[in-house]
Amino acid sequence: MHILVHMVETREHALTSEQLATFIHTNPVVVRRTIAGLRDAGIVTSSRGHGGGWQLGRAPESISLAEISAALGETLLPFSSEPESPGCLVEQAVIAALDDFRVEAERLLAEKLSHITLADLAADFRRRYELIGVTSHAV
Amino acid sequence: MHILVHMVETREHALTSEQLATFIHTNPVVVRRTIAGLRDAGIVTSSRGHGGGWQLGRAPESISLAEISAALGETLLPFSSEPESPGCLVEQAVIAALDDFRVEAERLLAEKLSHITLADLAADFRRRYELIGVTSHAV
DNA sequence: TTTCATGTAACTTAAATAGTTACGAGTCTT
DNA sequence: AAGACTCGTAACTATTTAAGTTACATGAAA
Numbered sequence: 001m002h003i004l005v006h007m008v009e010t011r012e013h014a015l016t017s018e019q020l021a022t023f024i025h026t027n028p029v030v031v032r033r034t035i036a037g038l039r040d041a042g043i044v045t046s047s048r049g050h051g052g053g054w055q056l057g058r059a060p061e062s063i064s065l066a067e068i069s070a071a072l073g074e075t076l077l078p079f080s081s082e083p084e085s086p087g088c089l090v091e092q093a094v095i096a097a098l099d100d101f102r103v104e105a106e107r108l109l110a111e112k113l114s115h116i117t118l119a120d121l122a123a124d125f126r127r128r129y130e131l132i133g134v135t136s137h138a139v
Numbered sequence: 140m141h142i143l144v145h146m147v148e149t150r151e152h153a154l155t156s157e158q159l160a161t162f163i164h165t166n167p168v169v170v171r172r173t174i175a176g177l178r179d180a181g182i183v184t185s186s187r188g189h190g191g192g193w194q195l196g197r198a199p200e201s202i203s204l205a206e207i208s209a210a211l212g213e214t215l216l217p218f219s220s221e222p223e224s225p226g227c228l229v230e231q232a233v234i235a236a237l238d239d240f241r242v243e244a245e246r247l248l249a250e251k252l253s254h255i256t257l258a259d260l261a262a263d264f265r266r267r268y269e270l271i272g273v274t275s276h277a278v
Numbered sequence: 279t280t281t282c283a284t285g286t287a288a289c290t291t292a293a294a295t296a297g298t299t300a301c302g303a304g305t306c307t308t
Numbered sequence: 309a310a311g312a313c314t315c316g317t318a319a320c321t322a323t324t325t326a327a328g329t330t331a332c333a334t335g336a337a338a
Contacts, residue, residue, distance in 0.1 A: 001233045002223070009229065016314065024223050027297055032315065048315045049305025065240075078217035084141070084163050089271065090148065093264035094140045101204075101255065105248055112244060116236070125232035132228065155283065166328055171284065187284045188336025 001121065003035065004068070007044065008060045008122040014053030034072070041071035060118035066110050068118070076109040077102060140260065142174065143207070146183065147199045147261040153192030173211070180210035199257035205249045207257070215248040216241060 003020050017028035024031075035054070038044045045057045056063075069076065081095045081102070142159050156167035163170075174193070177183045181196045195202075208215065220234045220241070 001237065002227070002230050005229045005233055014314095018314085023227070023229075028315095029299090029317090030297065032317085033296095036316085046315060047305080048303075048313085050307065050313050052305070052314050054315095075217055078214055088141075088162070089268055090144045090162075090264050091141050093267050094144055094260055096267075097255070097260050097263045098140065101251060105251060108247060109244055112240060116240065121233055121236050124236050125229050128232050128235075129228055153283095157283090167284095168286090168329070169327065172286085172327095175285085185284060186336080187282085187334075189282050189338060191283045191336070193284095 001065075001068070003031070004038075004044075004056075004063075004118055005121050005125055007054065007056050008118060009125070011056060014047060014051065014055045016053040020054065037071045037073055038068065041067065043068060043071055056118075060122055063118040064114045065116045065118075066113035069110075069113060076106050076113075140204075140207070142170070143177075143183075143195075143202075143257055144260050144264055146193065146195050147257060148264070150195060153186060153190065153194045155192040159193060176210045176212055177207065180206065182207060182210055195257075199261055202257040203253045204255045204257075205252035208249075208252060215245050215252075 002024055006020070006023055007015060017031045020031045020035075021028045035044060039046055039057075042057045043063055044054050046052070046054050079102075081098055083091055083095060085091050141163055145159070145162055146154060156170045159174075160167045160170045174183060178185055178196075182202055183193050184196045185191070185193050218241075220237055222230055222234060224230050
């Protein structure tokens with residue numbers, strides 16, 4: 001997300017993996033590896049060679065957090081349910097009951113995330129940025 | 140959860156760490172370590188010595204999944220937000236926006252989990268158990 | 279007193295994640 | 309055409325976290 005908002009703020013030109021890596025204090029290769037999913041989903045585009053790098057693939061208003069999360073292959077909940085004792089009826093019942101919860105919870109979270117767009121986050125940044133600016137002038 | 144439902148089904152006597160470990164194919168020490176939080180929360184009780192072991196601390200109707208989750212120190216969402224670049228306004232805005240989501244999402248999940256009790260899971264097991272029984276007779 | 283069980287520290291092992299190096303392939307500038 | 313630049317990706321190493329193990333002290337029942 002951090003990287004993506006930076007891209008919104010720099011829409012005119014591409015940012016290299018190296019620059020993006022600096023933002024989040026990591027390695028260019030880690031960045032490429034991580035956001036490869038975003039590229040495959042069309043959320044960002046990459047170009048090689050001189051002047052190349054990464055840019056948003058489309059308007060930030062059309063990019064929801066739900067889509068980003070899915071493109072990155074993130075899970076929305078920190079647990080899954082794989083049987084450890086296949087055949088144990090207790091376990092089967094537990095898994096079934098928790099799966100009902102899991103499915104609904106994931107639907108709920110995805111719904112919420114689909115209403116937040118990259119543009120919203122960028123606007124939030126703008127707002128803060130101008131607020132700080134005013135404060136700085138006042139002080 | 141698997142272990143806890145077993146405890147519901149065996150309320151009359153205590154189960155040893157060894158027995159519990161067998162259910163989930165792991166080690167007695169891992170079990171003790173893991174459910175220590177449940178003991179501290181009064182959800183289960185443990186007793187030493189001959190005939191000792193683990194038992195439910197109170198009625199399964201009064202034990203919600205939300206409480207179990209909290210007692211185990213589980214997080215409901217698979218991400219937190221610790222600044223990597225303190226001072227970066229972009230990051231601050233992203234964290235703030237995502238925190239809004241996180242707080243509400245956690246509240247929502249906890250609310251859902253607070254309505255599911257251990258007794259519900261145990262009842263689900265009972266239902267399945269009797270269903271299988273009938274099927275077995277039919278076949 | 280012996281046996282059984284938890285409580286916990288300390289250590290080892292295993293798995294997942296992150297970071298690094300290296301180099302091929304494409305692209306722009308001169 | 310040459311050189312500089314950047315992504316794509318494989319292969320490897322390092323780090324971190326969780327799980328598993330061993331050992332033993334503590335407490336309770338037979």
